[in-house]
Amino acid sequence: MSMPHFNHIRLLRYASLFTYACVGIPLLQYETVVAEMLERARPAYFYDLWLGCYLAFGLVFWFLTHDMGARNPSGLRRLVQIALLVLLNLLAIAVGWLSQSGLCALLLVVVSVALPWILNLQVGVTWMVLQNFSLLPLFASWPTYSLSLAAWQATMYLGISTTTFVTSLIAKQQAEAREDQRRLNAELRATRALLAESSRLGERMRISRELHDLVGHHLTALSLNLEVASHL
Numbered sequence: 001m002s003m004p005h006f007n008h009i010r011l012l013r014y015a016s017l018f019t020y021a022c023v024g025i026p027l028l029q030y031e032t033v034v035a036e037m038l039e040r041a042r043p044a045y046f047y048d049l050w051l052g053c054y055l056a057f058g059l060v061f062w063f064l065t066h067d068m069g070a071r072n073p074s075g076l077r078r079l080v081q082i083a084l085l086v087l088l089n090l091l092a093i094a095v096g097w098l099s100q101s102g103l104c105a106l107l108l109v110v111v112s113v114a115l116p117w118i119l120n121l122q123v124g125v126t127w128m129v130l131q132n133f134s135l136l137p138l139f140a141s142w143p144t145y146s147l148s149l150a151a152w153q154a155t156m157y158l159g160i161s162t163t164t165f166v167t168s169l170i171a172k173q174q175a176e177a178r179e180d181q182r183r184l185n186a187e188l189r190a191t192r193a194l195l196a197e198s199s200r201l202g203e204r205m206r207i208s209r210e211l212h213d214l215v216g217h218h219l220t221a222l223s224l225n226l227e228v229a230s231h232l
Contacts, residue, residue: 008171013065016113016164020061023106024054026099033099040100050098057091057107060084061114068117071179081118085111089131096138105135105157112161116169128165132158 026033027050034044064084073081088111096104108131115124132154139150 009068009175012113012168012171013068016065016110017058017062019106020058020110023103023110026101026103027051027054042100046098050095053091053094053098057088057095060088060091061110064088065114065117068114071176078118085114085118085127089134093134093138096135100142102139102153102157104138105132105154105160108132108135108157109161109164112165113168115165116172121169124165124169128161129158132161 027047030047034047037044037046064081089108092104092107092111094104095107096102111131112128115127118124119127135157136147136150136154139145139153140147142150145153
């Protein structure tokens with residue numbers, strides 16, 4: 001039984017949004033979250049800020065990836081995409097600071113999916129590494145975390161981000177290969193059509209030459225007959 005065909009770009013995007021939705025599960029436990037915040041001497045309105053940053057992250061990611069896979073974007077579009085990447089990083093860090101949890105790192109895993117589609121490989125890898133280690137001060141600020149433990153935590157999440165980054169990069173390369181194949185097939189079909197048209201024109205030219213020769217022979221024979229008849 002053959003597997004159904006899916007648009008891999010759309011599937012990758014929906015998988016990212018599903019991961020994003022899973023990150024928001026703790027927000028469903030309002031009373032528990034607020035109680036934990038109060039125990040840590042953090043104001044209850046941090047929950048609202050956390051929720052706001054989380055929802056804003058989802059909206060920005062949805063807008064950023066709505067045309068993921070578009071080729072040759074304009075310079076302005078590229079600048080907007082980079083600005084949105086920066087905003088996503090800031091929102092993820094804000095979620096981590098407000099929630100005092102590693103949820104921010106999971107949001108950066110989601111961001112890593114979009115990096116290969118916007119940045120070239122070298123810049124994308126650099127961005128991924130820097131965005132993960134930007135969480136190091138946040139992790140180190142937690143009461144039970146030392147700087148070395150924070151570094152280990154950031155490195156662990158970097159490994160997860162690398163997996164999603166490479167997966168997305170492979171999907172992009174496959175999309176580009178399919179697009180190149182479609183372009184080559186279109187050029188091949190156009191070339192075949194030109195060859196067919198050239199063959200038809202050649203055949204018409206051959207028939208025209210044969211008709212021309214045949215008519216010429218008839219005219220020559222007719223003129224000879226007329227000349228003979230004029231001498232009789």
